[in-house]
Amino acid sequence: MANVTIKDIAKMCNVGVSTVSRTLNGHPDVNPETRKQILEAVEKMHYVPNNSARNLGRSENDAIALLVKGVSNTLFSPMIGIIEEEAKERGYDTVLHSVGFYEDELDVARELVKEKRLRGIIFLGGFSFHSEEKLNELDVPFVLATTGYVTERFNRGTYSSVSVDDEAEARKMTEYLIKMGHHRIAILGPSLKDNSSVGGLRLLGYKSALVSNGFDYNEKLIIPMDRDTVDYSMENGYAAMTRFLKEGGKCSAVFAISDTLAIGAERAIHDLGMRTPADIAVAGFDGIEAGRFMIPSITTIRQPVEDMAESAADILFNVIEKTGDHRHETFPGELIERESTKLR
Amino acid sequence: MANVTIKDIAKMCNVGVSTVSRTLNGHPDVNPETRKQILEAVEKMHYVPNNSARNLGRSENDAIALLVKGVSNTLFSPMIGIIEEEAKERGYDTVLHSVGFYEDELDVARELVKEKRLRGIIFLGGFSFHSEEKLNELDVPFVLATTGYVTERFNRGTYSSVSVDDEAEARKMTEYLIKMGHHRIAILGPSLKDNSSVGGLRLLGYKSALVSNGFDYNEKLIIPMDRDTVDYSMENGYAAMTRFLKEGGKCSAVFAISDTLAIGAERAIHDLGMRTPADIAVAGFDGIEAGRFMIPSITTIRQPVEDMAESAADILFNVIEKTGDHRHETFPGELIERESTKLR
DNA sequence: TTGTATGCGTTATCAG
DNA sequence: CTGATAACGCATACAA
Numbered sequence: 231m232a233n234v235t236i237k238d239i240a241k242m243c244n245v246g247v248s249t250v251s252r253t254l255n256g257h258p259d260v261n262p263e264t265r266k267q268i269l270e271a272v273e274k275m276h277y278v279p280n281n282s283a284r285n286l287g288r289s290e291n292d293a294i295a296l297l298v299k300g301v302s303n304t305l306f307s308p309m310i311g312i313i314e315e316e317a318k319e320r321g322y323d324t325v326l327h328s329v330g331f332y333e334d335e336l337d338v339a340r341e342l343v344k345e346k347r348l349r350g351i352i353f354l355g356g357f358s359f360h361s362e363e364k365l366n367e368l369d370v371p372f373v374l375a376t377t378g379y380v381t382e383r384f385n386r387g388t389y390s391s392v393s394v395d396d397e398a399e400a401r402k403m404t405e406y407l408i409k410m411g412h413h414r415i416a417i418l419g420p421s422l423k424d425n426s427s428v429g430g431l432r433l434l435g436y437k438s439a440l441v442s443n444g445f446d447y448n449e450k451l452i453i454p455m456d457r458d459t460v461d462y463s464m465e466n467g468y469a470a471m472t473r474f475l476k477e478g479g480k481c482s483a484v485f486a487i488s489d490t491l492a493i494g495a496e497r498a499i500h501d502l503g504m505r506t507p508a509d510i511a512v513a514g515f516d517g518i519e520a521g522r523f524m525i526p527s528i529t530t531i532r533q534p535v536e537d538m539a540e541s542a543a544d545i546l547f548n549v550i551e552k553t554g555d556h557r558h559e560t561f562p563g564e565l566i567e568r569e570s571t572k573l574r
Numbered sequence: 575m576a577n578v579t580i581k582d583i584a585k586m587c588n589v590g591v592s593t594v595s596r597t598l599n600g601h602p603d604v605n606p607e608t609r610k611q612i613l614e615a616v617e618k619m620h621y622v623p624n625n626s627a628r629n630l631g632r633s634e635n636d637a638i639a640l641l642v643k644g645v646s647n648t649l650f651s652p653m654i655g656i657i658e659e660e661a662k663e664r665g666y667d668t669v670l671h672s673v674g675f676y677e678d679e680l681d682v683a684r685e686l687v688k689e690k691r692l693r694g695i696i697f698l699g700g701f702s703f704h705s706e707e708k709l710n711e712l713d714v715p716f717v718l719a720t721t722g723y724v725t726e727r728f729n730r731g732t733y734s735s736v737s738v739d740d741e742a743e744a745r746k747m748t749e750y751l752i753k754m755g756h757h758r759i760a761i762l763g764p765s766l767k768d769n770s771s772v773g774g775l776r777l778l779g780y781k782s783a784l785v786s787n788g789f790d791y792n793e794k795l796i797i798p799m800d801r802d803t804v805d806y807s808m809e810n811g812y813a814a815m816t817r818f819l820k821e822g823g824k825c826s827a828v829f830a831i832s833d834t835l836a837i838g839a840e841r842a843i844h845d846l847g848m849r850t851p852a853d854i855a856v857a858g859f860d861g862i863e864a865g866r867f868m869i870p871s872i873t874t875i876r877q878p879v880e881d882m883a884e885s886a887a888d889i890l891f892n893v894i895e896k897t898g899d900h901r902h903e904t905f906p907g908e909l910i911e912r913e914s915t916k917l918r
Numbered sequence: 919t920t921g922t923a924t925g926c927g928t929t930a931t932c933a934g
Numbered sequence: 935c936t937g938a939t940a941a942c943g944c945a946t947a948c949a950a
Contacts, residue, residue, distance in 0.1 A: 233688075276684075276711050278681075278684050278685055278688050279685075279688075280630070280688045280689060281626075281685060281688070281689035282625075282626040282627075282629040282630045282688075282689050282690070283626075283630050285626040286624070286626045286627050286630055301645050301651075301654070301670075302648060302651035302654075304646060304648065307645075307646035310645070310646075314674075326645075326671075326672045327670075328670045328672075330658075340620075340622050341622055341623075341625060344577075344622050344623075344624045344625070344626075345624060345625035345626050346626070367620050463863065464863050464864060464866075464867045465863065465866075468867065493864070493867050494867055496867070496869070497866075497867040497868075497869060497871075500869050519807065519808050519809065520808065520837070520864050522808075522809075522841075523808045523812065523837050523838055523840070523841040523868075524841075524867075524868065524869070525840070525841060525844050525868070525869050525870075526869075527841075
């Protein structure tokens, strides 16, 4: 009663295991009567196929994996559903797998590919530095999504990516703040030494906007994330902004490299008796849901996550089915002007 | 080069496969020299073990699964890390698996148990109705976390649960609002016909508080979620609350059955030219991060998710290792009074 | 349409 | 300490 296998079902029905296997896998060449009988036995015995055995015995599996680093990142939430749906339409299953903070996403991917006989991978988040050699060890097609703008440093021919141009978008936002009349614009979130992560790229855009508009770049206006708080959390934005202001930092606007940080910053400003946007304007990045509902609502660069997700799936399946090549697609972010920067 | 197996490694090193298997699994009875040689070959060949084969061949696996229904629910985020950590300390791996909206969590669980030879399961979210028979088909210990208060209707002896008493907590919040002087308290989120889900339970508490305080229960003050929007999203709270108010609904306070809904409601009130809490007070449920940072911040019932996660793991491992029995633990929620209900 | 036999990559048993 | 070899549960080619 404990562990029903395909053999038990076969015996019950006086048929061979292969017949059971066929009906279970929806092969057409099974006598309807036999099929019915088998299905009934399956039901009655509560038979559940063993996926490990299944994966082992099978040569290929029409499935891809979606490897998410940072499942709690709400930016990814809408993408997951879209990719799963897109896969289903193409006749693929998708296994959603979370990559731990300290895990190497490529190692996880390789393991999963072997285990599940996957046809391809989509990475969501993570994926900072990997040697070309390591990239090549993953022998199924893969596409990187929202993992920082993919520059030339990588071997771009062996995989795909979809992303926004973090640097350009950050420049856009900074220039917008400048046009709004701000002269002292702080940036919240980036670490000083790290120019390949999204944070680093957004910092680059910020700098470049300042410089090309005749402002000097002032390190005092770079507010790094708080060390003692979870990265990119609202609380982190709150802690970092609070410290900045309490230590006498001055600015007329703060550009946070994520909406979560912006939300924390807005509250920090409020708690210190100042007003947004009158005293300090606040801008974010990403376009997550919460930013719309804050009071004041948060001006942001919205990443077109739906399009990105669709495109990621599209590219991947085309490469898998050899109807297309790897490519690197950059999506335009949308500057959404909201209350946190608008002086009414 | 493509698919290195344990046999290839064995050949390379002139040893048997079992020796390779042993070193890979950290068995002590392997000559250090042989071990070293094997490890080098593994490295060199980029060998990755096939987990499917591994799971098949192995009799038991020190692993549990964490089945999450609704990965994007930020309430769960902190719990995941805690459970994984707790498992690791006990020497167990934990596989995090997301259950799709339309999937049956018990089916998924049974499949996974077979596939991975799991020792136990923790369910996060979901899990509304299941026949006793179905419950018994899952033949490893499991514990339900934050999935609605487990009443007597279930066969409580065969599994565990950790939760808050949704009904009592909702009553607590409603009574708090009554004490704050509110006479017309709306409730946002529950559906009218459904008294076993968390929404239904919280509605029950709301009613009971009203009645026992001499108010009559008014169906017009029940604001169901919006049908065209994602359940429990901020946008849903916004849409539902907006409609209620536009249709002439009146209330001096609204108790949302989740913080996300409360956040949307707060914004809806604001957009219609009213103020929180002066015109309409807002209260939520859960205690998610965002509620703290809203302006005004959201009064809520905080679920002690950290304690609940720890306890869930604790119970599960005790049952697995037969050092404890199944039990149903109810945690007290904490009413956190914040700006959204406080008239300064 | 159906059954038999072989292989998938490991683990584990059991002699050596 | 080590190496054959038999499971593990299923898919599949092949034969019937």
